[in-house]
Every structure is written in C-alpha cells, then in structure tokens.
Amino acid sequence: MAVRITSPAFKANARQALADAPLQTSMRNLEVNFIGRRRAAAERLPEFEALRDAARDIKDHTLAHLDLYLTAFEDKVVQAGGHVHWAATAEDARTIVLDICKRLGARTVTKGKSMISEEIALNEHLEQNGVTPVETDLGEYIIQLRGEMPSHIIAPAVHLTREQVEGDFRRAHTHLPKDRNLDEAATMLAEARGVLRGRFLAADVGITGANFLIAETGTSVIVTNEGNGDLTQTLPKAHIVLASIEKVVPTLEDATTLLRVLARSATGQEQAVYTTFSTGPRRAADPDGPGEYHVVLLDNGRSRMLGTPFQPMLRCIRCGACFNHCPVYQRVGGHAYGWVYGGPMGAVLTPTLIGIHQAGHLPNASTFCGRCEDVCPMRIPLPKMMRHWRERQFEKSQMPLAERYALDAWAYFARRGWLYRPASRLGVAALRLLAFGRGRLRWLPFAGGWTSQRDLPAPAGTTFQAAWKQHVKARRRAAR
Amino acid sequence: MNSQTPARPRVGLFVTCLVDLMRPKIGFAAAKLLEDAGCTVEVPSQTCCGQPAFNAGDRATARDLARQVIEAFEPYDYVVVPSGSCAGMMKTHYVELFDDPEEQARAGRFSARTFELTSFLVDVLKVERINAIYEGTVTYHDGCAGLRELGIKDQPRKLLGHVVGLTLAEMADTEACCGFGGAFSVKYPEISAAIADRKTANIGATGAPMVVAGDLGCLMHIAGRMQREGRPVQARHVAEMLAGMGHEPAIGEPDRS
Numbered sequence: 001m002a003v004r005i006t007s008p009a010f011k012a013n014a015r016q017a018l019a020d021a022p023l024q025t026s027m028r029n030l031e032v033n034f035i036g037r038r039r040a041a042a043e044r045l046p047e048f049e050a051l052r053d054a055a056r057d058i059k060d061h062t063l064a065h066l067d068l069y070l071t072a073f074e075d076k077v078v079q080a081g082g083h084v085h086w087a088a089t090a091e092d093a094r095t096i097v098l099d100i101c102k103r104l105g106a107r108t109v110t111k112g113k114s115m116i117s118e119e120i121a122l123n124e125h126l127e128q129n130g131v132t133p134v135e136t137d138l139g140e141y142i143i144q145l146r147g148e149m150p151s152h153i154i155a156p157a158v159h160l161t162r163e164q165v166e167g168d169f170r171r172a173h174t175h176l177p178k179d180r181n182l183d184e185a186a187t188m189l190a191e192a193r194g195v196l197r198g199r200f201l202a203a204d205v206g207i208t209g210a211n212f213l214i215a216e217t218g219t220s221v222i223v224t225n226e227g228n229g230d231l232t233q234t235l236p237k238a239h240i241v242l243a244s245i246e247k248v249v250p251t252l253e254d255a256t257t258l259l260r261v262l263a264r265s266a267t268g269q270e271q272a273v274y275t276t277f278s279t280g281p282r283r284a285a286d287p288d289g290p291g292e293y294h295v296v297l298l299d300n301g302r303s304r305m306l307g308t309p310f311q312p313m314l315r316c317i318r319c320g321a322c323f324n325h326c327p328v329y330q331r332v333g334g335h336a337y338g339w340v341y342g343g344p345m346g347a348v349l350t351p352t353l354i355g356i357h358q359a360g361h362l363p364n365a366s367t368f369c370g371r372c373e374d375v376c377p378m379r380i381p382l383p384k385m386m387r388h389w390r391e392r393q394f395e396k397s398q399m400p401l402a403e404r405y406a407l408d409a410w411a412y413f414a415r416r417g418w419l420y421r422p423a424s425r426l427g428v429a430a431l432r433l434l435a436f437g438r439g440r441l442r443w444l445p446f447a448g449g450w451t452s453q454r455d456l457p458a459p460a461g462t463t464f465q466a467a468w469k470q471h472v473k474a475r476r477r478a479a480r
Numbered sequence: 481m482n483s484q485t486p487a488r489p490r491v492g493l494f495v496t497c498l499v500d501l502m503r504p505k506i507g508f509a510a511a512k513l514l515e516d517a518g519c520t521v522e523v524p525s526q527t528c529c530g531q532p533a534f535n536a537g538d539r540a541t542a543r544d545l546a547r548q549v550i551e552a553f554e555p556y557d558y559v560v561v562p563s564g565s566c567a568g569m570m571k572t573h574y575v576e577l578f579d580d581p582e583e584q585a586r587a588g589r590f591s592a593r594t595f596e597l598t599s600f601l602v603d604v605l606k607v608e609r610i611n612a613i614y615e616g617t618v619t620y621h622d623g624c625a626g627l628r629e630l631g632i633k634d635q636p637r638k639l640l641g642h643v644v645g646l647t648l649a650e651m652a653d654t655e656a657c658c659g660f661g662g663a664f665s666v667k668y669p670e671i672s673a674a675i676a677d678r679k680t681a682n683i684g685a686t687g688a689p690m691v692v693a694g695d696l697g698c699l700m701h702i703a704g705r706m707q708r709e710g711r712p713v714q715a716r717h718v719a720e721m722l723a724g725m726g727h728e729p730a731i732g733e734p735d736r737s
Contacts (some may be wrong), residue, residue, distance in 0.1 A: 014668070014670065014671055015670055018547055018670055018671070018674050035653070074680075102489050183523035219591045243538045314530045325657060327656060327657040327676070328668075330678075331671055331674040331675055332671060350644075360506065364664075364668075365664070365667075365668055365671065366661070366664065367624070367659060367660065367661025367662075367664045367672075367675070368535060368624070368625075368661060368662075368664075369628070369658050369661070370625070370628040370629065371624070371628070371655070371656075373659065374628055387534070387537065389537075390535070390537030390542065391537040391538075391539055393537055394537035395537075399536070399537075401648075403536070403663075403667070407532070407533065407538060407541075411528070411533055411541040414497075414527040414528045414530075414533075414545055415541070415544055415545065415548070417525050417526070417527050417548070420527045421525075424497075424500065424501055427495075427501070428501050428502070437734055438734055439729070439732055439733045439734035439735070440704070440707060440732040442708075449665070449666035449667065449669045450665060450666050450669065450704075452669050452670075453665075453669045453670065453672065453673035453676075453704075453705065453708065453710050454673065454701060454704030454705040454707070454708050455703075455707040455732060456700070457502060457503070457700055457703060457704065457731045457732040458499055458732075458734075459502045459503070460502075460503065460504050460505070460735070462504065463501060463504065464499055464500040464504035464507035464508075465495070465523065465525070466505075466508075467508075468504075468507065468508075468523045471508070
C-alpha cells in the first residue's frame, strides 16, 4: 500500500538526477533564491539568533513533557466541540480518515499541503476506496497531476521548470482553449486557481496539515502563501487536521515565537501570507466554517525517538532551510532520497521511519559541511545525528565491506605510529613513482572513486615527518 | 601578545595526515610562520587526528587516536594545526568521545590549547605583520569545518591582507561546501564532483588565477577537479602564501626538482 521507497537506490537516483538537465536548472534557481532571501530576512531581524534559542527551548521543554501537552491539547479540542484521534501507525491514520469520509458520504476531499499525508500515503488509500483527493497547494497540485511525490517539504514542485508545468497543464486542462498563453508563472497560477475553485466548492471534507498545535487552546495552526489552506478547512462539511505528535506547543505565545522563525528560515518572508488558527468546528453564531473538526495525531515511530540521541529531530518545524542550503540536495533534488523526506532532515528522520536498512545511504550522503545546522531555526544538530546513524551502521556491521576493510586497515596503521611512519613513507614514494614526474595522477589502484572524477596531486615523495627530522638534524649541525 | 602567552611559546605542530603524506611544504610553511611569530616549533610523532574514523561511525578508533594525540601533545603550550577540519575535530569533537570525566577534562584542557593556524596567528599571537610578497590576485575558499565549527572567516583574510602586493577577490557564495567531505568524495564521487563544479565556476568567475584555502583536503579536491577539466587555476594552502611560497609549484603541478 505504501508509496514505493527508492532510498536503497540513492546512488542510481542521484546519478539520474545529475544527468537531468531541467532538474539541474530548477535546483539552481532554488539555490540562488532561497539562500539570499533567508540571509536578508535574518539580517533584518536583530533578535533572530535569540529567537532561535527561544524556539529551540520551547520545543525541548514540550518534548520533555510531551504526554502532558498532548493530553491538554486533546481536552481543549474536545471542549471546543472537536474530536481527537490517536494514530499509532500510518495504517491507523489512513483508516481514521477514510472512516470519517465514508460516514459523511464524501466523494471529493480537498487537501491543503500536508507532509504527513504523504508519509501515510493517504491519497492512494482514498482513491482505492472511491474518494477523490484534490491537492490545492499549487506545487502539490502540479505533482499530483504528474503522479509524483514532493521533492521539497515546502516547495513540493521545486524540481520542475516552468516549461514542464506548462506541459502538464496543457495535458490536464483539456477544457481550456489550446492556444491560451501560459508563458508566465502568474498565468499558470490563475489557471490553477480557476480549475481549483470548483473543487473547493464541491469538496465534502477538507484535510490540512498543521504547522503547530496549541495545547493552551486546542488550536491548530497552518501557514500558506496561497490561501488554499483556508478554503480547504472552512468550506467543506468537515475539517480533518493531520498532524504528528511533535507539532504540539504549550501556548499561543510559544506558537508565535516559532512562527517568527519559520517563514524567515523557509522563504525569507517575515510571515507567510496566511496564518490561520482553527479551534473546533463552527459555533452556532458563526456565519461559516466546518460542521465537524477532527485532529488525527500520528505517532508512526516518533515516540520511539524520545529519550534517544534522535530526540532533537522532533524539534523540526519543517521550514526546509536545511534542504535549500545542502550542497547534496542542491545537486540531486529531493526525489533521489527515495521517500517523503529529503535533504538533511530526511537523512536523519527517514531512517527512523522506514528503517536504517532501507535508508542507509541517506546519513552517509553528506559532506558534513554543517550548513544545515547553521541555518536550522531550531538548531537541530543534523550532522551529529547523521553521525549517530553511521555509528549504528558501524556497530551492526551494515557498512559496505570494501569501506569496512579500508577503514580497518587504515585504523591498524594509524594506531601504530612506529608502523605508520615507514609504511606511509613507502606509500608516498610509490605514488610519486606512479606519477612519472607529471605532478598528478589520473588513475590510481584502490582509489577509483577519487580518480573517476578528479586528478590526484602527486605527493612530494617523502613525508613531512621524515623531512622535518632531516631539517632538525641539519639545523643542529649548522648550529654546532 | 596576549598576557597569558609565554614569552616564547612552545608549539606542538600537528601537521595533519594529508599534509604529511601529500604536501609537506605546508608543514614547513606553518613552522616558518610560527617561528617568525616568535614560537618554538616541535613536531611530535603523530599519525592522524581520528576524523576519518569518527565520521565513519567508528568511535572506538576515533577515541584511541584522540588519546594518542592528546598524550603526544601534552607537553606543549599550544597545539597548532594547518587545517580547519582537523582542528575542528580536535577542538570540538574530542571531548564528545570520552565518557570518563577525568578523560573528558583532559580532552577539554587539550582542546583549549589547540588552534587552527591562521586563528592562532591572529587571535592568540595577534600577528600584525607577514614577511611575504606576492604580486597577484587570489580568491579564498572557506573550508566548512573551520568556518562553522571554529568560526574562522576573518583571520586568513586579515593575514592575506598583510602580504605585500596581494589582492583578494571574493568568490560568490564562498561559504558553500566544495564537495570534498573526506570519504564522501570517494563514496559518492559524482555528487562530490557536481558540487565541486559550482565551486570551480565561482572561482573562475572571480578572474583570480589562484585559489587559496586553509585545508589541503578541499584544495586537492578543487585542484584535482579543475585539472581534470582543464581550468588553468592554481591552488595553494594559505600557509604557503603567507610563508612566501606563492611562486613554488601549485598543488598538482610538477615540481622542478
């Protein structure tokens, strides 16, 4: 039932991505736009660094008392006339959502952007059971037309060029004039809006994710730039909020602190265009709003992370800054990671959700440049946690054998200085000979990974330590 | 000079395994810079800082190598490393390797005395003068670990500014990774090269005929990729430039001996 996982084929996925010219063009745009915008937004706010600390502390506190705040949240939702459903697994969550849809006789479900719904493969489940899901976030709508997964947590279709999207719209929107002009993003956006308008009105149930859940008031919060979330949650008979358990925060004020770092980190905006707080279903005096309000709280492995070195990952507020700044993500895009979550946060989270045996490449495919941690608004130590995964792989002997042998052989010498020094002298002398005086080597035995892509400078033929000994001796002689 | 700095500080030079094996002249350049700045330099017996094991998930080996390094460098006032990456390992990660409070404290004392070369010259020795002349333009690549683990950004630029005749041309997004990443460059060579290509394009766009950095790993990777692609840009370690070795053969060029 689950979406196909291609994480084990990361290397092949990456190779394909590197050869994909439109993808490379799109990813270059992401890099150029998002890095500068985030930096400018951070520079405009003198207290940005202090806010990051405050945001981290809020989440750390919440995670330390997660049961308390979730229970408080549930109580408040119930008081407001809503329902809370606890879903331990993806399957539980799918079943809960489908049951609500069936009870209401729903044919069409509109959806605001929700990574959780991708995680539990909700669309496939609804379709198989006669309910049509319609994605209303422009990016999600585009990838739904293409039958793809998002390639980025806040910009799902960032891997596509304008030309590709134009092709998709011409293919899907056959009721519109063939000769219409789709040369600009704005025209395409208007077209999508027109198409989606009817869907919003026809929907029986609206499903959104949640950026935050507020324990103090039983409120769910979503941020969007398109207003599609508001239409999704207010027009239909029922609003279902799909959220994972770590989205809860204690108070309204805490939520606003987090909101202040979220958009700045994500898109470089001070705030997203729409920030919507929903508390319960429509009240008697309300002119509009959903008749039913449900929150599905998904665990799906997250509570297992509490109390482990991976707990800080649960601070993540899904801003995508780590994607935008990751040199690996910038080159290979999100689909290469092979499942819902890509980039550095995916490299840590994905193994906890689908198992390190399937996601083993992800924490390894990092240069450990540290830029992800540098820009993470929640100061999640992403490289450190990727290293934790590598440690587990090492302990369980899940490393590729060639790598393991190379590491063991190197460690054998590195631990024995008396052996290392003559061996390294011999090694560099041999390499020097192999270079035939050319200054560099184009091919090497046992290091094909290096020379497949770049030359190797020829070593000087002796080690520094040997040369230094000679230098010290010569100096002493001269001093005598 | 800082008031806590001994009159003639005794510095243990940790050359890094790459410098030891691949480009000893960086070690000599570092020693010269330290001696010119009034230090006594010694090179205790060493192998590797343990970073390859640490990043491969082999904590036990990393811990053993850390013990080895700490022990060898205990007699010195300072430990100086011509690499942001190895210095980052020694300064920020050694403490994390030990569970025993006594060993942790020992690692902490070691880390407090350990510095990357340009940071030591500028932040500790307060060096204001460099005896080097180089007529030409260079661009500086910020190695990731030095930049993010140690906050090294201004120090090398300040020192390069003292080199008579040298002009620094900053490249676009100089804080972006070059794609080396140690074992990453061998495990994921195509991605590594694709990352390097953005870096080499940014280097090329400055028009500078030379790229300088504080890490031989980045430099071997950048130079090797540029040479494979036939881009005529030279690569040198910042210590070489500061020690007046800017005219000696660049990384990957045949030496004249």
